[in-house]
Amino acid sequence: MSLKLSGAEKSRLRGRGQTLEAALKIGREGASPAVIAALDRLLTAHDLVKVRFMGADRDQRAILTSQLVEGTTSTFAGSVGSTALFYRPKVEIV
Numbered sequence: 001m002s003l004k005l006s007g008a009e010k011s012r013l014r015g016r017g018q019t020l021e022a023a024l025k026i027g028r029e030g031a032s033p034a035v036i037a038a039l040d041r042l043l044t045a046h047d048l049v050k051v052r053f054m055g056a057d058r059d060q061r062a063i064l065t066s067q068l069v070e071g072t073t074s075t076f077a078g079s080v081g082s083t084a085l086f087y088r089p090k091v092e093i094v
Helices: 007-017 033-045 058-072
Strands: 025-028 048-053 077-079 083-085
Touching: 007 048, 007 077, 007 083, 025 033, 025 083, 033 048, 033 058, 033 083, 048 058, 058 083
Parallel strands: 025 048
Antiparallel strands: 048 083, 077 083
Protein backbone atom coordinates (compact mmCIF):
# COMPACT_ATOMS: atom_id res chain seq x y z
CA MET A 1 0.00 0.00 0.00
CA SER A 2 1.42 3.35 -0.97
CA LEU A 3 1.62 6.44 1.20
CA LYS A 4 -0.96 9.12 0.38
CA LEU A 5 0.59 12.52 -0.26
CA SER A 6 -1.19 15.85 -0.21
CA GLY A 7 -0.95 18.20 -3.17
CA ALA A 8 1.48 20.42 -1.29
CA GLU A 9 3.71 17.46 -0.44
CA LYS A 10 3.74 16.31 -4.06
CA SER A 11 4.57 19.84 -5.18
CA ARG A 12 7.49 20.02 -2.75
CA LEU A 13 8.79 16.64 -3.94
CA ARG A 14 8.50 17.66 -7.60
CA GLY A 15 10.53 20.77 -6.78
CA ARG A 16 13.25 18.62 -5.25
CA GLY A 17 13.06 16.26 -8.22
CA GLN A 18 13.90 19.01 -10.71
CA THR A 19 17.49 19.02 -9.50
CA LEU A 20 17.88 15.23 -9.71
CA GLU A 21 19.33 13.25 -12.58
CA ALA A 22 17.47 10.10 -13.62
CA ALA A 23 18.93 7.41 -11.38
CA LEU A 24 17.24 4.56 -13.24
CA LYS A 25 16.38 4.14 -16.90
CA ILE A 26 13.77 1.61 -17.92
CA GLY A 27 13.81 0.23 -21.46
CA ARG A 28 12.41 -2.82 -23.21
CA GLU A 29 12.65 -5.06 -20.14
CA GLY A 30 9.94 -3.00 -18.46
CA ALA A 31 9.26 -3.55 -14.77
CA SER A 32 11.25 -6.77 -14.50
CA PRO A 33 12.18 -8.15 -11.06
CA ALA A 34 15.72 -6.79 -11.56
CA VAL A 35 14.40 -3.28 -12.29
CA ILE A 36 12.07 -3.38 -9.28
CA ALA A 37 14.95 -4.54 -7.07
CA ALA A 38 17.17 -1.74 -8.39
CA LEU A 39 14.50 0.88 -7.68
CA ASP A 40 13.95 -0.61 -4.22
CA ARG A 41 17.68 -0.28 -3.45
CA LEU A 42 17.71 3.31 -4.71
CA LEU A 43 14.67 4.21 -2.58
CA THR A 44 16.37 2.69 0.47
CA ALA A 45 19.43 4.88 -0.12
CA HIS A 46 17.54 8.00 -1.24
CA ASP A 47 13.94 8.79 -0.40
CA LEU A 48 13.24 10.39 -3.82
CA VAL A 49 14.26 8.76 -7.11
CA LYS A 50 13.80 9.98 -10.68
CA VAL A 51 13.15 7.29 -13.29
CA ARG A 52 13.26 7.73 -17.07
CA PHE A 53 11.12 5.52 -19.30
CA MET A 54 12.83 4.89 -22.62
CA GLY A 55 10.58 4.32 -25.64
CA ALA A 56 7.33 3.86 -23.70
CA ASP A 57 4.14 5.66 -24.66
CA ARG A 58 1.78 7.28 -22.16
CA ASP A 59 -0.29 4.15 -21.54
CA GLN A 60 2.80 1.97 -21.10
CA ARG A 61 4.30 4.50 -18.67
CA ALA A 62 1.11 4.46 -16.58
CA ILE A 63 1.20 0.65 -16.37
CA LEU A 64 4.93 0.62 -15.55
CA THR A 65 4.45 3.30 -12.90
CA SER A 66 1.77 1.30 -11.10
CA GLN A 67 3.91 -1.86 -11.27
CA LEU A 68 6.89 -0.01 -9.79
CA VAL A 69 4.79 1.55 -7.01
CA GLU A 70 3.33 -1.83 -6.11
CA GLY A 71 6.67 -3.65 -6.34
CA THR A 72 8.55 -1.17 -4.14
CA THR A 73 5.78 0.02 -1.80
CA SER A 74 6.62 3.57 -2.84
CA THR A 75 4.46 6.51 -3.88
CA PHE A 76 4.26 8.11 -7.30
CA ALA A 77 5.06 11.80 -6.75
CA GLY A 78 4.55 13.05 -10.30
CA SER A 79 5.84 12.94 -13.85
CA VAL A 80 6.86 15.16 -16.71
CA GLY A 81 7.11 13.56 -20.13
CA SER A 82 9.06 10.34 -19.88
CA THR A 83 10.39 10.89 -16.34
CA ALA A 84 8.64 10.00 -13.11
CA LEU A 85 9.39 10.56 -9.44
CA PHE A 86 9.00 7.86 -6.81
CA TYR A 87 9.07 8.59 -3.09
CA ARG A 88 9.41 6.39 -0.04
CA PRO A 89 10.26 7.94 3.34
CA LYS A 90 13.48 6.71 4.87
CA VAL A 91 13.09 4.41 7.83
CA GLU A 92 14.89 5.78 10.88
CA ILE A 93 16.85 3.08 12.71
CA VAL A 94 17.00 3.68 16.42
